[in-house]
Amino acid sequence: MHPTQLEISRRDLLISSAATVAAIGIAGGAAAQASRNEMAYTTKLTFTVNEEGRELDVDNRTTLLDALREHLHLTGTKKGCDHGQCGACTVIIDGRRINSCLTLAIMHEGDAITTIEGLGKPDDLHPMQAAFVKHDGFQCGYCTPGQICSSVAMLAEIQANIPSHVTDNLNAEVAITPVEIRERMSGNICRCGAYSNIVDAIIEVAGTKA
Amino acid sequence: MQFDTPATTNPIDRLKVIGRPIPRIDGQLKTTGRAMYAYEWHDSNVRCAYGYPLGAAIAKGRIKSMDISAAKKAPGVLAVVTALDAGKRKKGKYNTANLFGGDEVQHYHQAIAVVVAETFEQARAASVLIKVAYTEEKGSFDLKAAMDTAVKPESEQPDSAVGDFEGAFRAAPVVLDETYTTPDQSHSMMEPHASIAAWDGDELTVWTSSQMIDWWRSDLATTLDMDKEKIHLMSPFIGGGFGGKLFLRADAVLAAFGARAAKRPVKVALPRPFLVNNTTHRPATLQRIRIGAERNGKITAIAHESGSGDLPGGGPETAVMQTRLLYAGANRMTAMLLATLDLPEGNAMRAPGEAPGLMALEIAIDEIAERVGIDPVQFRIINDTQVDPEKPERPFSHRDLIGCLKLGAERFGWEGQGRPGSRREGSWLIGTGVAAAFRNNLVMPSGAKVRLDGEGVVTVETDMTDIGTGSYTIIAQTAAEMMGVTIDRVSVHLGDSRFPVSAGSGGQFGANSATSGVYAACVKLREAITQKLGFNSDDVVFENGEVRSGNRSLPLAEAVGPHGLVGEDTMKWGDLSKTHQQSTFGAHFVEVGVDVDTGESRIRRMLAVCAAGRILNPITARSQVIGAMTMGVGAALSEELAVDTRRGYFVNHDLAGYEVPVHADIPHQEVIFMDETDPMSSPMKAKGVGELGLCGVAAAIANAIYNATGVRIRHYPITLDKLIGGLPEVT
Numbered sequence: 001m002h003p004t005q006l007e008i009s010r011r012d013l014l015i016s017s018a019a020t021v022a023a024i025g026i027a028g029g030a031a032a033q034a035s036r037n038e039m040a041y042t043t044k045l046t047f048t049v050n051e052e053g054r055e056l057d058v059d060n061r062t063t064l065l066d067a068l069r070e071h072l073h074l075t076g077t078k079k080g081c082d083h084g085q086c087g088a089c090t091v092i093i094d095g096r097r098i099n100s101c102l103t104l105a106i107m108h109e110g111d112a113i114t115t116i117e118g119l120g121k122p123d124d125l126h127p128m129q130a131a132f133v134k135h136d137g138f139q140c141g142y143c144t145p146g147q148i149c150s151s152v153a154m155l156a157e158i159q160a161n162i163p164s165h166v167t168d169n170l171n172a173e174v175a176i177t178p179v180e181i182r183e184r185m186s187g188n189i190c191r192c193g194a195y196s197n198i199v200d201a202i203i204e205v206a207g208t209k210a
Numbered sequence: 211m212q213f214d215t216p217a218t219t220n221p222i223d224r225l226k227v228i229g230r231p232i233p234r235i236d237g238q239l240k241t242t243g244r245a246m247y248a249y250e251w252h253d254s255n256v257r258c259a260y261g262y263p264l265g266a267a268i269a270k271g272r273i274k275s276m277d278i279s280a281a282k283k284a285p286g287v288l289a290v291v292t293a294l295d296a297g298k299r300k301k302g303k304y305n306t307a308n309l310f311g312g313d314e315v316q317h318y319h320q321a322i323a324v325v326v327a328e329t330f331e332q333a334r335a336a337s338v339l340i341k342v343a344y345t346e347e348k349g350s351f352d353l354k355a356a357m358d359t360a361v362k363p364e365s366e367q368p369d370s371a372v373g374d375f376e377g378a379f380r381a382a383p384v385v386l387d388e389t390y391t392t393p394d395q396s397h398s399m400m401e402p403h404a405s406i407a408a409w410d411g412d413e414l415t416v417w418t419s420s421q422m423i424d425w426w427r428s429d430l431a432t433t434l435d436m437d438k439e440k441i442h443l444m445s446p447f448i449g450g451g452f453g454g455k456l457f458l459r460a461d462a463v464l465a466a467f468g469a470r471a472a473k474r475p476v477k478v479a480l481p482r483p484f485l486v487n488n489t490t491h492r493p494a495t496l497q498r499i500r501i502g503a504e505r506n507g508k509i510t511a512i513a514h515e516s517g518s519g520d521l522p523g524g525g526p527e528t529a530v531m532q533t534r535l536l537y538a539g540a541n542r543m544t545a546m547l548l549a550t551l552d553l554p555e556g557n558a559m560r561a562p563g564e565a566p567g568l569m570a571l572e573i574a575i576d577e578i579a580e581r582v583g584i585d586p587v588q589f590r591i592i593n594d595t596q597v598d599p600e601k602p603e604r605p606f607s608h609r610d611l612i613g614c615l616k617l618g619a620e621r622f623g624w625e626g627q628g629r630p631g632s633r634r635e636g637s638w639l640i641g642t643g644v645a646a647a648f649r650n651n652l653v654m655p656s657g658a659k660v661r662l663d664g665e666g667v668v669t670v671e672t673d674m675t676d677i678g679t680g681s682y683t684i685i686a687q688t689a690a691e692m693m694g695v696t697i698d699r700v701s702v703h704l705g706d707s708r709f710p711v712s713a714g715s716g717g718q719f720g721a722n723s724a725t726s727g728v729y730a731a732c733v734k735l736r737e738a739i740t741q742k743l744g745f746n747s748d749d750v751v752f753e754n755g756e757v758r759s760g761n762r763s764l765p766l767a768e769a770v771g772p773h774g775l776v777g778e779d780t781m782k783w784g785d786l787s788k789t790h791q792q793s794t795f796g797a798h799f800v801e802v803g804v805d806v807d808t809g810e811s812r813i814r815r816m817l818a819v820c821a822a823g824r825i826l827n828p829i830t831a832r833s834q835v836i837g838a839m840t841m842g843v844g845a846a847l848s849e850e851l852a853v854d855t856r857r858g859y860f861v862n863h864d865l866a867g868y869e870v871p872v873h874a875d876i877p878h879q880e881v882i883f884m885d886e887t888d889p890m891s892s893p894m895k896a897k898g899v900g901e902l903g904l905c906g907v908a909a910a911i912a913n914a915i916y917n918a919t920g921v922r923i924r925h926y927p928i929t930l931d932k933l934i935g936g937l938p939e940v941t
Contacts, residue, residue: 069250073252074243077243078401079402080401083864086865122244125238125241129238133238140447140448141449142400185873186872188873189872192678195872198873
C-alpha cells in the first residue's frame with residue numbers, strides 16, 4: 001500500500017466511517033438519491049497482480065477481495081466472512097500478508113499483489129503448496145489459499161525478526177517453533193481442523209529454507 | 211447390486227491402491243486456488259447479476275407490508291423480489307422452516323427479500339432501503355422454560371426400556387444422578403452458502419454448495435413448483451458443510467427467484483452474519499443421566515433422558531441414542547422430550563445425537579468410575595458389551611472398543627493419571643482425561659457410472675460430493691483397484707445431478723456407501739468387458755492395466771475397443787444392518803493444562819484410537835479424525851451460540867463472536883487406526899470415521915480439566931468463569 005496516495009489518518013477514517021453509519025441510519029434513501037448525481041461512484045485503478053499489470057474501473061466500495069474475485073476472476077482468494085475474522089482472503093502485498101476483505105481496492109493504486117494463483121500452478125507448485133498437499137494440510141480447501149499465502153508471508157516475518165505475542169526474548173533472533181507458527185497463523189481459521197497438518201507443512205518448508 | 215450377505219474375498223482385498231496413503235487427487239487444484247466453488251463459476255460471455263438477501267428482523271410474526279420503492283430506484287438495481295411477491299411456497303421435504311415466500315416469519319433472519327443489482331455493492335446498499343412493517347408475535351426462546359410444555363417427539367421410538375431401571379437403581383450400592391447441558395452450536399463452515407442460478411426458458415441451472423445433490427434438487431423443484439428433471443444442479447467443490455449443507459438453503463431459492471425476475475443469471479452468497487440465524491444449528495440439550503453400579507464396577511442400571519427444542523414440525527436432538535448401545539447393564543431406559551422453540555431451525559450437525567449425547571454420558575461414566583474407585587479406562591472395559599444390550603440376541607458386526615482403550619492407554623502413557631488437582635507445573639494445573647467414542651455406521655443406496663475408454667482411462671461419474679472428506683481420492687482408489695489400473699489412469703467427476711444418484715455426504719455414510727456404489731458399477735463394467743472378450747468370468751483378473759483369463763490377456767484399452775465400455779449400477783443394502791448392530795468405536799485421550807490464576811484451559815496432547823473397519827486412505831481418514839478432534843476442542847472450551855431470549859435470536863452470529871478453535875488452540879494430534887475390516891458393512895469392508903472422531907472428544911477434555919483442577923463442570927462450554935471459583939487460592 002502507498003500511504004501517500006490516500007492521505008488519511010486512522011483517526012479521520014474512523015470519524016468518517018462513523019458519520020457514514022449515522023447518515024445511513026437517519027436518511028439512507030435520501031443520501032443515496034442525492035449522491036447519484038453529485039458523486040463519482042467509481043475510480044480508475046492500476047495495480048500489479050501476480051506480476052501482471054491490471055487496470056480496473058471499480059466501485060469505490062469494492063474491496064480488494066471482490067476486485068480480485070469478481071472483476072479479475074481470480075477466485076482462488078476466498079470470501080469466508082467478508083469482515084476480517086477468518087483469513088480466507090489473505091493475499092500478499094509488497095511482501096506483507098493482508099486480509100483483502102478489509103481493504104478497498106482503490107487503496108491499492110500501484111501496489112504489487114500476489115494471490116494464490118501467483119504463488120504456483122497445479123503443475124508447478126510453490127514449495128508451500130507442495131508441502132500442504134504432502135501433509136494433507138487442508139480438507140474442504142476453502143481456507144487453504146489464505147492459509148498458504150499467510151504461511152509464506154509469515155515465515156518471511158519471522159526471518160525479518162518481527163516478534164509476536166509469544167516471542168519470549170525480543171533481543172534474540174525469533175526462532176521458528178510450532179508455538180510461534182501457531183500464534184502467527186491464528187488469524188487463519190480452518191473449520192475442517194487441519195491445523196496439526198498445516199503446522200507440519202510449514203515446519204517442513206521452514207526447515208528446507210534454513 | 212444388493213449387499214445382503216457378508217462380503218467374501220473380492221478385488222478390493224488386493225489393497226494395491228485401496229488402503230494406501232495416497233495424497234488427495236484434487237490437492238493441486240485446492241492448493242493453487244483452481245478448485246472452483248459455487249459462487250466462482252464464470253463465463254466471459256455471461257454477466258451474472260448479484261443478489262443480496264434481506265432477513266426478517268423479528269423472530270416470529272407476520273409481514274404487514276414491504277416498501278421496496280427506494281430499493282428499486284437505487285443505482286444498478288435490476289429487480290427486487292420479496293417474500294410477499296413469491297407467495298407461500300410448498301416446503302421441501304427436508305426443511306423444517308420455510309426458506310422463502312409468504313408473510314409468515316418463523317425465525318429471525320428468515321429470508322424475506324432478495325435485491326438483484328449489477329454489482330454486489332449496489333445490491334447490498336439497496337437491500338437496506340427496504341422498509342418492512344411487521345406484526346410481531348410472542349415467541350418461545352428459552353429452552354429451560356419451554357421444557358415445562360415439552361412433549362414426546364413423533365420419531366419412531368422416542369423412549370426405550372429394558373428390565374427394571376428404577377428398582378435396580380434404588381438397589382445399587384454406588385449411584386450417580388446428574389444433569390448436563392450442551393449449548394446450541396454452529397457448523398460455521400468456511401464457505402458461506404452460495405448459489406448461482408441461470409434460467410433457460412423453463413430449465414434451471416444451479417451451481418451451489420450442497421452435500422446432497424438429489425435432496426437439494428428435489429426440494430428446490432418442490433419450492434419452485436417445477437419439474438425436478440428441469441433442474442441441473444452442480445456442486446463439484448464444497449467449502450465445508452458439517453451437516454449445514456445437507457438440506458436446501460435459501461441462497462439457491464433466492465438466486466432462482468432473482469434470476470427469473472432480472473432475466474439474468476444471478477449469484478447469491480449468504481453474508482457471514484446471516485448464516486447462524488438464517489440456516490440451521492445443532493440444538494442445545496438438557497440431559498439427565500442416572501447410573502447404578504456394583505462395587506466391582508459393573509453397571510446394573512443406566513438411564514439417559516434428554517430434552518431439546520425446535521420449531522413446530524422439527525425433531526429432537528437424539529442425544530440418548532448411544533446410551534442404548536455403548537455399555538452393558540441389565541436395567542436401562544432412555545427418553546426424549548421435544549419443546550417448541552421459535553429460534554432458527556435446529557437440525558443435523560456432525561454426529562447429530564451422539565456428539566452432544568457423549569458430551570454428557572462420557573462425563574457421567576468418569577464420575578461413576580471415580581465413585582466406584584476404578585480407573586476410568588478399566589471401568590469402560592468392564593462394562594463393554596458385544597451384543598445390543600436391549601436385544602442380546604443381536605450381536606455387533608464387529609466391536610473393538612476394548613482394543614481402542616487398551617492401545618490408547620498404552621500409547622498415551624495413561625498409567626500416570628494421578629488424583630484430581632495433584633499435578634502442577636509452574637502456574638499450570640495438569641490433568642489427563644479419557645472418553646469412549648461411538649457412532650453408528652449408516653449405509654445409503656449409492657449409484658455410479660464407470661466408463662473405460664479406448665485410451666485405457668477410467669472415468670467415474672456419480673453425484674457424490676466431496677466436502678473435504680476425500681471422496682475424489684477414495685473413489686479414484688476404488689475404481690483403480692477394481693479395474694486393475696494405477697490411480698493416475700482414473701478421472702473422477704462428482705456433484706452433478708446428471709450423474710447417478712449417490713449416498714451424498716452426511717452421517718459418516720458417504721465414504722463407505724459411495725465407494726460401494728463405485729464398486730458395484732465396476733463389477734458391471736468388468737462383466738461387460740469379460741463378456742465382450744468371451745473370457746471365463748470365474749478366473750478373469752484385472753491387473754496392471756490388463757484383463758487376463760487363463761493364458762489370454764489383453765490391455766484394457768484394446769479390450770474395450772475405440773468406443774469404450776460403460777458399467778453403471780447402484781449399491782443397495784439388505785438387512786445386515788438390522789440383524790447386526792453396525793457401529794464404529796474409538797477412545798480419546800487428552801492432556802490439558804489449566805492456568806491456576808486465570809482458569810484458562812489449554813490442550814497439551816490429544817490421541818484418538820479408532821476402530822472403523824477398513825481404512826480406505828489413511829491420509830484422508832486421519833484428516834477427518836484430527837478435524838473432528840479440533841471441533842471437539844471447540845465444543846469443550848468455547849463454542850456456544852448465545853440466545854437472546856427477549857428478541858429470539860443467536861447474538862454471536864459471526865466468526866468473531868462464535869469462537870471456533872484457531873491454530874493456537876490445537877497441539878500436534880495423534881491418530882491410530884485399528885487394523886480391522888468389517889465384512890458385514892459393505893464389499894469395501896469399511897465404515898465411517900468422520901463423525902466418530904468428534905464423538906467423546908469434549909468429554910475427554912472435560913474429564914482432563916476435572917483431573918487437573920478437581921472442579922467438575924457439567925455445562926458446556928467449559929469457560930474460565932465456570933472454573934475459577936473452584937481453583938486453589940493464588941499465593
